[in-house]
Amino acid sequence: MYLYKSFTHLKTTHSYHLVDPSPWPIVAAFSAFMLTTGGVLYMQRFVGGWSLFLTGFVGLLYVMYTWWRDVIREATFEDTHTQVVQKGLRLGMILFIVSEVMFFFAFFWAFFHSSIAPVYNVGGVWPPKAITTINTYTVPLTNTFFLLTSGATVTWAHHAILARAKRHTIIALIFTLVLAALFTGLQGVEYFNAPFNISDGVYGSCFYMATGFHGFHVFVGTIALFISFVRVILNHFTNKHHFGFESAIWYWHFVDVVWLFLFVNVYWWSNK
Template identity: 75%
Template sequence: MKSLNIFYINKTHYKTEHSYHLVDPSPWPILGSFGGFCLTLGGVLFMHKYFGGLNLLLTGLTIICYTMYVWWRDIVREATFEDCHTITVQKGLRLGMLLFIISEIMFFFAFFWAFFNSSIAPVYNIGGVWPPKAISIISTYTVPLTNTFFLLSSGATVSWAHHAILGRNKGQTIVGLIFTLILAIWFTKLQIFEYVNAPFSISDGVYGSCFFLATGFHGFHVFIGTIALFISLIRVILNHFTNTHHFGFEAAIWYWHFVDVVWLFLFVNVYWWSNK
């Protein structure tokens, strides 16, 4: 017992020596890695029609979803109830989120590179023109323009919610987030409608591949951002944030603005410029 008491005394004293957060040992990283392994292996087996591939894929997906929930639950507890996220820790989190968004920019840069490489100098295999003559393209001024209005409006409403929380106005923060979520859901619904009624598919040459990969991954990012904002709404209602300590909400806002900017590039280049 004596050594145990000394350990706790030293641990308490150690915490006061710096402003960093030394996390406790956690089983979630290795559990998440196991889930990712099951998901990847199950996906490969399923696509090659091996017995049990689908079950392994679903098992991996379930493990990953569970890991995400319990891991983020621990982070919420550390930030909100244990007050472990000091100013120094928040600076590190902001830097991490910034680097993550930069990596996402590089991710979409690859798709734009493939798009411009094929569109600026179209090869003879597709007729030497862009878009290829056999492709019936989607009109710029229908669903794409409407979705642009929805997504840019959602950027304005989420900024409204951000300024409201800075001004300690919980009611306006909630209203701004609700409007943002409604616009995000409408964007996703129209994107699905566009895919279902598209006159071409992902297998229709390089145009179909570039279109569906770029817009599809953007739609996936919209879905993830919608979940992040929905969780932020719940946390606002539960009083997890203050006007000076709300990085979880702020990170979701940064991510949403990134999604807005990517869509502008997609709309201008993939929908508008390709149709000229």
């Protein structure tokens, strides 16, 4: 007992955060393994594949909640996110966004490889002759307006928290979340009414893979901004200590930029 008490008062001479032992990495690894394995087994129609997939999916959701709960507790109540730790977190977020850029780079590579020099299989033209494309100036243009406006409102929220204007931060985040929901809803309407699907050759594959994964990133960014919204209400952030909110804003601007490339190339240039 005496040894335990002595360690609870142990002081360090550095600014780094030595995290406590955590079960979440290994639980996340097993959950991801069950998710991917179950998905493959389900697609190959093996018995139990769907159950394994659902178990892995629920496990990942649970780990996401508990692991990020721990990180929030460390940043707020334990006050372990020093300036040095925040620099490391910023670098990690930058590298993560770079990896996401490379992820979408693969889809754009496939799109331009197929569109700039279309092969005879698709009629030697782009878009392929059998494809009826989506009108650029309907849902895509409306969604562009919604997403760019959300980028402005989330910047407003960031400047408001820097100015210690909590009310303005909350109002700006509400606008951002509403615009994000409108974008996602219209994307679903577009998919529902699209005259082609993912199995319609290389055009359908490139279109749905690029826009679909972008839509998934919008969904993830919306969740991140909603969590930041709740944390603003709970006074988890200050004007100098709000990296969780700042990282969500960075991610949202990344989503905006990717959509601009998608709109210009996949919707507008590809349909000319």
